[in-house]
Amino acid sequence: MPFPALPRRHLMALAAALAVAAPGFAQAQAKLKVAAIYTVPFEQQWVSRIHKALKAAEARGEIEYKASENVANADYERVMREYATGGNQLIVGEAFAVETAARKVAKDFPKTSFLLGSSGKPQAPNFSVFDNYIQEPAYLSGMIAGGMTKSGKIGMVGGFPIPEVNRLMHAFMAGAKETNPKVEFTVTFINSWFDPPKAKEAAFAMIDKGADVLYAERFGVSDAAKERKVLAIGNVIDTQADYPDTVVASALWHMEPSIDAAIKAVKAGAFKAEDYGPYSMMKHKGSSLAPLGTFEKKVPADIVAKVKAKEADILAGKFTVKVDDTQPKSTTK
Template identity: 75%
Template structure:
């Protein structure tokens, strides 16, 4: 009897030790990631990064912390604080703070930096990414071109920088494919997060007969809803908030980008690379949102054209042009 108890105790201790060892190994396998955002995490662009990193944290791959609404003047200081704390990777958007972000990366060569940027990687540790979602943007343009009745489409963006320009240009090209008669109004509000200003720009376009609006920024869909016209979403799907307004959206999924970077850091193989290709449709970095409430409102013939184009993009027989030039109005 005593021998059996001793054997049982030994087995229990062995199981507990194994569990403890596994837990320690799992903890050791985690990396520390910090993000620095210049806007609130609710803003559509950074929300995609935050969601992907939060998912990695929840499955136990990383320890994750972040700072939001960091001013450009404070960005370098916050980056340095995280690097000094010994995080393994810093993620953020360097568009307005390129020099500062790259300076920090040079000072901490052992830290991985994965930054949204319009420019090239910087050896040895500064990798870049971008929302190369021009493919679904083209598809949403096709839908817009087929749904407009006035043949006037309004396009409202933040700043005329490459990552915005390429989406607008792809959207406009898609609209022209199905409707060569369509005309465009283009406006930039000079901000990444100013819904009232975007709303006013959209109102001005509606006054000039635009009946479909490309909502690159928050606020545009609110104007469309108030005036009873259609909107095309960007980066996230807001149809649930605008069920009678947002007819289609080009979605960005940061998971492939984030997961690839985490794997590289864990393997100690992280280097200066361009992660932009992970945002294409084929690797799962972008998609066309489900039609949802507009499933039966979009003509079947138009949906068939969109599906055919999507298939051509995925099999490589059609390539959406990456045009980073500032889009121009045609009316």
């Protein structure tokens, strides 16, 4: 005997009751499919921050997350297409060396949202860009470096001289000059995003020339500083726990504001081509200066006071760190 049809209001009440009784089911239905493609290992500084933000969203139950690491540039387009055809609604990654291929894939999948690290502009309708606009804490870490060097010589080791790296180095240098106008810099690029041994050798060469503070834009630099008992300033992540007597301070990147904004936009059907770079600035909590930790009592009090005052001015909009994307040069004679 068939059951009588329930009135519509009873069906709605039943659905609501099921949602309350089984929230996990409702959440599973709402999960966004997100994929990420990285050309370097998950632990590499820059990528680790994106991966961390996406893993946090996954832990909250907001997304279903898949990721590929160490993808060769030649394979990047293929992996992007596989993720797009696999039904992923948001694809995240870095397009610096594969701009043309990545933008081509975005054109071929107009209903998929793309958020990629890029030096280029957004591409309508679905290709948004981001990068680590953390020049503000980089300036503050430079102020600390200027106050800690005794030789007046700072060594700087970077990956590639692209805008995303150049602007942080320039900001760091400007900060160092504020607290120590006579400071000199040696700048080297190792032309790799992940080659710790090469970065370490470049750092050793700088120490041999008198540098007693190193700007560790790449992994490997802090290892050299630790071995030679000089100081280092970190970038993107805080490695002081691994180098408690070496890493004084770090400019940290927090990718969560960018990732969370993108996820919200995709879920609302409002994702569009735009620049997510500003989400990395301090006012959006996208970057910060790491706590001094083990160096809290070692950094001169007057330097700490100046850094805190400058940080307050940045957050209040009273001071703007200049964005200089040109390649930085050594100033040592």
